[in-house]
Amino acid sequence: MAEETNGAAPQQQPQVKMNVLSQYIRDMSFENILARKPASGNVQPDMKVQVALDAKKREAANQYEVLLKLTITSNNKESGDALFLMELEYVGLFNIEGVPDDQIHPFLLIECPRMLFPFARRIVSDVTRDGGFPPLNLETIDFVQLYRAEIQRRAAAQAAPADTLTN
Template sequence: MAEKPENDSAPAQQAPQVQMKVLGQFVRDLSFENVMAQKGASGEVQPDISVQVNLDAKKRKPDNQYEVMIKLNIESKAKGMDDVLFLMEIEYVGIFHVAGVPDDQLHPFLLIECPRMLFPFLRRIVSDVTRDGGYPPLNLDNIDFVALYRSELARRQAAQGEAPANA
């Protein structure tokens, strides 16, 4: 007696396999303003650092290609004072080939998974630039891209909810 496979149609019902490849990555824009050095200030200061993160993704011409950008605005001030030590802005871009992701999941995939792939490279650049600027290397904490995505969705929903009331 031959055994039958339990589910002959299983391969046809499986979800498509998600494929992601990094085709390229680069610094699109970088600005580092060493304010403290320009003023000629010296001495020991404790830095107070603020980091703002913005994400963007857009479709490119070839099928299944997307451009994902992480933009960081970093400001370092002397703790307890308004003296700016340095300002840094960087736009870091990755070009990705993404296939097999359902349309309803593509947006979060591009703004969560792709930035996770780029972030270690961006972190190293920030560390090198701040060190080369005469400061201790700034080692950025990990960014929770899921939380960042959810907060942006909540912000957009709140903005849409308020828009009709103002009209």
């Protein structure tokens, strides 16, 4: 026997469906600076990885394009000399259904990059190895924390102009 609540039928959550339609490298560059001017002495690499995300709606219904951009710089810890620079723009095309409009933004910038990241990590590993360095195996990225930090940064940027006007 079905349970009734005040004569209203129980609401059913929409089923979330996400399909990866395509994924590809939009742009990539790798510059082996060490090969042009070899380092002297002991080389201890210091890696810096910057992550940028972007998403936009496509013309087709329920389709979105999500960009995962990685900028990786490696410098010698001792001298500060650059060893290599790598930039990768990796794009995924997604068909997403059942996500409420107020939750599509975090979904696109958290769940979609989570799906793309293992493929981008593999590309980074292969390119650094093929570029003459040990393969760089990126640590897992916490896209939830990255999203929260970006929301806080935007909120602070919007509040800053108002603060300067009142002082």
